Amino acid sequence: MEVMKTLDSNAWEWLVEKPPTQWSKSHFKTHIKCDILQNNLCESFNNIIKTARNMPIFTMLEMIRCVFMRRIQWRRDKMSSWPHQICKNIFDHVQQKKLEACNCTVQWSGGPKYQLDAGRGNQYVVDLDNHTCSCRKWDLSGIPCAHGIIAIHYKGGKAVEDYVHSYYSKDSYMALYNNLIMPINGSHDEAKVAARVRRKLAYARTKAAAAAKKAALNASQPNAAEIA
Ligand SMILES: [Zn+2]
DSSP states (O other): OHHHHHHOHHHHHHHHTSOGGGTOGGGOOSTTOOOOOSOHHHHHHHHHHTTGGGSOHHHHHHHHHHHHHHHHHHHHHHHHTOOSSBOHHHHHHHHHHHHHGGGOEEEEOSSSEEEEEOSTTOEEEEETTTTEETTSHHHHHSSOOHHHHHHHHHHOSSOGGGGSOGGGBHHHHHHHTTSOOOOOOOHHHHHHHHHHHHHHHHHHHHHHHHHHHHHHHHHHSOOHHHHO
């Protein structure tokens, strides 16, 4: 922050008013298992619906419904043929971290904690029981960092994928996409229903008018007692 203050005092003043939990990973909570700082998720959603956003409201909603109806089934099909226990992007990420882990050395204290030396004076503590590392990358993301991967290999017995948080498992993914959006009938049925409603309303109005006319006629005619 002090460096930023010297570089741009306006940026520093703007940022210092914001709670650090909104922009600094060092203050992010770890139970969420998400280290994303940007709002790219919203932008991806907006990109999908940008064509529909220019449409009238019912057309827009119908287009979005159809997009997600197809998308959910497409994702379910794709994931059902995936052979690993964690999702593809996370699997690829772990493979990359395994390569980075080659530069670390490990020392074991005898308990669940390991001391990792990443070179250049960078030293971290990995706790395999709690799935944490003092670099905080594992804590924030739920995915073992390079230091954690070295400790996992050193301990042996379980695969790195076994230490990835269950949020990223294939089972969780399939459970998430288990709620299907069902097909619905088109507007031609709506037109039939509307016509049926109009006919019933017209019949009710005619019947009410006839009843009112009859009542008025009866009221205008003198009864037998008045005639006598
Ligand atoms: Zn780490």
